[in-house]
Amino acid sequence: MVFSLYLSFQDWDGVGDMRFVGLQQYKWLLEDSVFWHSILNTFQIWFLSTVPMLFLALVIAFLLHSQTRFSTVYRVAYFIPNVTSMVAMTIVFGSVFAQAGLANSMLRAIGVEDGVGWLSSSLGIKSAISLMIIWRWVGYNALIFLAGLQAIPTELFEAARVDGANSRQTLFRVVVPQLRPVILFAVITSTINGLQIFTESQVLFYSDDPGTTGGPGQEGMTIVLYLWQKSFNDLQFGYGAAMGWLLFALIALFAIINWRLVSGSERADGRGIALRKGARNGR
């Protein structure tokens, strides 16, 4: 930790002498357009994946909750994507999203002749990576939500029924508020994971040419991929360390925001921020 902070003030290629450059690394970093591009990409991918993923996970959790037969089989099936190797599955998805791959073949079958430039256009690259993330994490989050659902006391539902609530009201006024801590847990973990995307882009777009890391137009360049490239391809260890610290700052910032949201909405009445967030997801 301390060493990494020290390194971030140095200019060092790992072999020669270190040269003290003070805050220069950070200054260069803030002027580095690729770095800003990687931050933007990371956030776009994070948004494109997290919002649909959590919504789908909530839906699956409800369905699983109402289904008692074969529940273990369902859980195992939904969880398997999460435990398998990302490298292997990225290779599979890479072929599915190739220009002549399965995804475009299916589009062709339903009449979209040109297909989508999954691995060549900006939106295509981000959607492809997001779809991989959704596939991988949706079951995990669904099981977390399901555990939260099963922890809600039956009496709450009885009370809602006695008060004449319809199912929509029950969902948004009883279930979602009760699930708030679990939803926040899911949001926090997906944010932390989302900021650390690496394998998908690295395996999809591996190239020796630093100018094309992250795919066409570097649209798949993420923060961690850039960190890796600068540190271990270009051997700019100080630069990589500085980037690590900025990544840490970003994650800490999000942790604080999330924490504020929890404690803030707990102080407000029962229909705090999380409820509104949940309601938005629900629609």
Next chain:
Amino acid sequence: MAVERRRGAAVTADRAPSSVGLAVGAGSRATRIWVRVALLLGVLVSLFPFYWLVVMASVTTQDILSYPPRLVPGAQLLHNMGEVIERVDFFASLFNTLVVAVTGTVLVLFFDSLAAFAFAKYEFPAKKFLFGALMATYMIPAQLSLVPQFVTMAEFGWAGSLKALIIPGAANAFGIFWMRQYAQNSLPDELLDAGRIDGAGFFRLYWQVAMPLFRPALAFLGIFTFIGIWNDYIWPLVVMVNPDRLTLQVALANLNVVYNTDYAVVMAGALMSVVPLIVVFLIGARHFLRDLAAGATKM
């Protein structure tokens, strides 16, 4: 185990009709069928990439590139697997990965439970501070330590050896936290006192009294850690500078880079790297899923 499972099932069964009936709509027959159809569709989407992997690994590259795509497995699987074994030293990297994952998991189980035992049951100076510091490391992204850890390994002369993969991950904050929670809830002080009266010291109490009771929590932590180490990509990619000592993930990525025109062979390699892990997961799945859910809701 069996008893516990039945109890779990009973609870869900008796809650489900009232709660979900209200949450999702009336529990009519039609609704139930739709729910089942939707769930099965989800299972299909979840599992399809694996099926597709099997299809691609068992045909020729030409078949993969043809249109319309071939949707049923072919007869080339063994041939493709043979190619993988020939091109990247598959068994060597499988062996490396196994060594790293097994020793890594054993070390994590040992050190995490030992530390957790001390944190849960003993008083010592600066305990709160140490635990707080430990939890703080949980928040730090692994990438922050990527560069310094690599430099440290290089200084030790470990870069490129399996030690560099095993030692830095030999204990972790999550495991200590998880085991400490478990120790606090399920290891009665009376039992330790009884052991003390019989003259057992710290280590003996840990090994003979606490360890047997930790078993369920260790099972989850063990599978979780094993899968994590097996799948780790960025750290082995960085630190395994010696091309003879690759882990499966890195070898597979290399296979993809070097032979990416030979789709079928790359897919066979991917399949071979995924199967052992799925087996491990399926063996421990029931434990794993239950404990995962418990960990999240108690947070």
